[in-house]
Structures are given as C-alpha cells and as structure tokens.
Amino acid sequence: MAARGFAGLTLRAVAAELDATTGLLTHYFPTKQALVRYALDLLDQRTASRPRRHTGAGLAALRDALLDILPLTPEATDSNRIWVSSWDTALSDPDLSTDYGRKYANGRARLTERVAAAQELGELPPGDPARIAAGAQSFVLGLVVQALFDPAAFPPQRQVEMLDDYLATLSAAR
Amino acid sequence: MAARGFAGLTLRAVAAELDATTGLLTHYFPTKQALVRYALDLLDQRTASRPRRHTGAGLAALRDALLDILPLTPEATDSNRIWVSSWDTALSDPDLSTDYGRKYANGRARLTERVAAAQELGELPPGDPARIAAGAQSFVLGLVVQALFDPAAFPPQRQVEMLDDYLATLSAAR
DNA sequence: CCATTCACATAACAAGCGTTACGGCAATGT
DNA sequence: ACATTGCCGTAACGCTTGTTATGTGAATGG
Numbered sequence: 001m002a003a004r005g006f007a008g009l010t011l012r013a014v015a016a017e018l019d020a021t022t023g024l025l026t027h028y029f030p031t032k033q034a035l036v037r038y039a040l041d042l043l044d045q046r047t048a049s050r051p052r053r054h055t056g057a058g059l060a061a062l063r064d065a066l067l068d069i070l071p072l073t074p075e076a077t078d079s080n081r082i083w084v085s086s087w088d089t090a091l092s093d094p095d096l097s098t099d100y101g102r103k104y105a106n107g108r109a110r111l112t113e114r115v116a117a118a119q120e121l122g123e124l125p126p127g128d129p130a131r132i133a134a135g136a137q138s139f140v141l142g143l144v145v146q147a148l149f150d151p152a153a154f155p156p157q158r159q160v161e162m163l164d165d166y167l168a169t170l171s172a173a174r
Numbered sequence: 175m176a177a178r179g180f181a182g183l184t185l186r187a188v189a190a191e192l193d194a195t196t197g198l199l200t201h202y203f204p205t206k207q208a209l210v211r212y213a214l215d216l217l218d219q220r221t222a223s224r225p226r227r228h229t230g231a232g233l234a235a236l237r238d239a240l241l242d243i244l245p246l247t248p249e250a251t252d253s254n255r256i257w258v259s260s261w262d263t264a265l266s267d268p269d270l271s272t273d274y275g276r277k278y279a280n281g282r283a284r285l286t287e288r289v290a291a292a293q294e295l296g297e298l299p300p301g302d303p304a305r306i307a308a309g310a311q312s313f314v315l316g317l318v319v320q321a322l323f324d325p326a327a328f329p330p331q332r333q334v335e336m337l338d339d340y341l342a343t344l345s346a347a348r
Numbered sequence: 349c350c351a352t353t354c355a356c357a358t359a360a361c362a363a364g365c366g367t368t369a370c371g372g373c374a375a376t377g378t
Numbered sequence: 379a380c381a382t383t384g385c386c387g388t389a390a391c392g393c394t395t396g397t398t399a400t401g402t403g404a405a406t407g408g
Contacts (some may be wrong), residue, residue, distance in 0.1 A: 005266030007181045023357050092179030097319035101324035135336055141316030150275035173343035197386045
C-alpha cells in the first residue's frame with residue numbers, strides 16, 4: 001500500500017492484499033470511490049483510537065498531542081505516507097476536500113483545548129488559543145512532510161528537538 | 175491540470191490542453207515519466223524565477239521569502255495545489271523522492287542565509303540558523319496544506335497574520 | 349431436508365492508459 | 379528541382395482499469 005502510492009491503489013491490488021478477488025470488493029462497495037472513502041475514514045479513525053501519549057497536563061499534553069502526529073516510528077511513517085499521498089485524491093474531489101478540511105478543523109479544535117489549558121496554567125502566554133493551535137498544527141504538518149521526503153535530515157530525535165524548540169519559543173514569548 | 179489532480183494527468187489530456195496529439199509528446203519525451211519529471215522541474219524553476227517580494231533586509235527578507243511560498247493569490251494557490259498533488263507521485267518514486275528532498279534542502283539553505291542575516295542585525299536571537307530555517311519552512315509548508323484544504327478558514331490575511339505571529343514569537347524569544 | 353438466500357469467485361466487458369508503428373507534409377540542403 | 383530529413387498527426391497495439399454479469403457452494407430457515 002505505502003509502496004506504490006495512492007495512484008497505484010487498484011481494486012485487484014487491494015483484493016490480492018487480503019487474498020480475495022474483486023468480487024468481494026464489488027460486493028461490499030458499490031464503487032471504488034466508496035472503497036477509498038471508507039479506507040480513508042478507517043485510517044483517520046484508527047489513528048484517532050491508537051494508544052496516545054499522556055505524560056502530563058497543560059503544555060505537556062499539547063506536546064503529547066503533537067508528538068503523536070509526527071513520523072517518529074516506522075508505523076507512524078507509513079501512516080503519514082499514506083495520508084500525504086491521499087491529498088492528491090482529496091484535492092481532486094470537492095466532497096473529500098471539504099471532508100478533509102473538517103477533519104483538520106477538528107484537530108485544531110482539540111489542540112485549542114490543550115493550548116487553553118496550558119494558558120490557564122501560565123505555561124503559555126495569553127492570545128487567541130485557536131490561532132496558536134492553528135500555528136502549531138501548521139508547524140507539525142510541515143515537519144511531517146519534510147521528514148517524509150528527507151528522513152536522514154529529520155530523524156526522530158531531530159523532529160522532537162524542533163518541536164521542543166517551537167514550543168519553547170511559544171512559551172517564552174510574551 | 176489543477177482540476178483533476180495529478181492522477182488524472184494523462185498524455186491525451188496534456189496534448190489536448192496544448193491543442194496537439196500524443197504524437198508530439200512521444201516525439202519529445204521517450205516516456206511519460208520523463209514528461210512528468212520535466213513538468214515538475216519546470217514548475218520548480220518557474221516558481222523560482224517568478225517576481226519575488228523584496229521589501230527589506232534581515233527579518234523582512236526572511237518574511238518576504240516565506241510570503242512568496244504561501245497561497246495568497248489564485249495563481250499561487252494553483253501552483254501549490256499541483257505541488258501538493260505531486261507528492262503522491264514523488265513519494266512513490268525513490269528517485270523523485272530524493273530529488274524533492276534535495277529541493278527542500280536547497281530551500282532551507284536559502285532560508286538559512288536570511289535567518290543568519292537577521293541574526294547579524296540582532297532581529298533574531300542567536301541559535302543554529304539552519305534549525306530555525308527548517309522550523310520556518312515547516313511552519314509555512316503546513317500552513318500551505320491547511321490553507322489548500324480550508325481556504326475559508328485561512329484567507330490570505332489570516333495566513334499573513336499567522337506568519338507574522340510566528341516571526342514575532344521567533345524574534346521575541348531569547 | 350429441501351428451498352432460498354447470501355457470499356464470493358470467475359469471467360467477461362468497454363473504456364482508457366502508455367507506447368509503438370507508420371505515413372504524409374513541410375522544411376532543408378545541394 | 380529534387381532528394382532527404384525530421385516533425386508530428388493518425389491509428390493501432392497490448393495491457394490494465396473499474397464495473398457488471400453469471401455461476402457456485404455454503405449457510406440459513408421453515
């Protein structure tokens with residue numbers, strides 16, 4: 001799956017992957033678009049329900065949430081690879097596109113809560129928490145992309161360092 | 175081109191776009207991969223040679239470079255859309271993938287110069303300029319993605335505000 | 349215990365893909 | 379003016395794609 005990209009995702013390839021035939025797939029999904037939609041929802045749901053870090057409250061909780069996104073493990077790298085690859089398909093399909101927009105908005109909303117909590121604790125300076133959350137999401141998202149294209153330049157340790165740098169400047173500014 | 179995504183980029187579609195046939199394309203490009211490679215290089219080169227902002231030195235120059243990346247105009251949005259869509263293809267092809275990694279490394283190198291210059295002027299606190307540049311690139315890259323999926327939530331003005339917020343926290347931290 | 353339904357494999361289909369072969373027409377050089 | 383070269387349109391090829399139709403064996407239910 002992660003090998004040939006989203007463009008190489010064919011019904012027969014999927015069928016072969018789970019030792020079945022196209023008959024099974026067409027039996028459960030009326031069309032390929034439905035299958036893709038389901039697969040993407042599954043990916044989203046699976047990454048949402050996987051074991052999360054939880055090392056503390058406030059700023060530490062925000063850091064946990066952001067670390068959970070980064071490709072720090074091979075599995076997380078694969079997930080991110082599929083995820084980034086799906087952007088091509090998503091941008092081509094208006095419905096999927098708005099769907100993605102909503103998912104990212106949800107992600108920002110969850111981050112916003114943690115930003116606000118960190119502000120309560122005085123770990124982050126005041127300011128619109130939604131805006132700070134959007135900035136943090138941007139930072140992590142871009143770091144994901146760069147790490148995928150140049151893993152050697154962005155090993156896990158470096159990613160964590162960069163995130164911590166970012167959070168440090170965020171909390172130092174006032 | 176920007177309409178049907180990178181997956182829908184077919185020889186016949188390209189030929190139709192420039193009122194020609196597949197014969198012309200196969201005459202100039204031995205294979206489709208060569209055509210794609212050329213197109214991506216062209217996109218990279220074109221965005222590199224387009225008119226750039228130049229409002230000042232130091233931190234202002236860094237801000238200019240980052241603003242040049244963001245989808246603040248319809249044309250820049252189209253370019254970014256194609257660019258993001260191409261990531262699927264790029265991640266599937268190891269050669270293209272390392273090529274992209276190199277391009278981003280070059281981008282970071284250019285940003286690094288500006289970061290260093292801003293540090294010289296005392297507009298940015300000391301610290302490894304390469305790391306700061308990588309962070310800035312991450313931030314902008316992620317902002318591009320979010321803006322593409324949710325243009326309503328990230329209008330040009332908001333993008334600029336977010337970038338300025340980021341640069342402000344960067345320069346305020348010490 | 350038989351009839352019915354369901355799950356799925358098999359196979360075929362048209363459409364679209366990248367690629368190749370070929371032919372004509374215009375430019376070029378002598 | 380004629381031969382030659384090369385640009386590029388036309389058309390075909392083989393292959394893969396998503397989708398559909400049909401068959402078959404197992405499960406289900408009365």
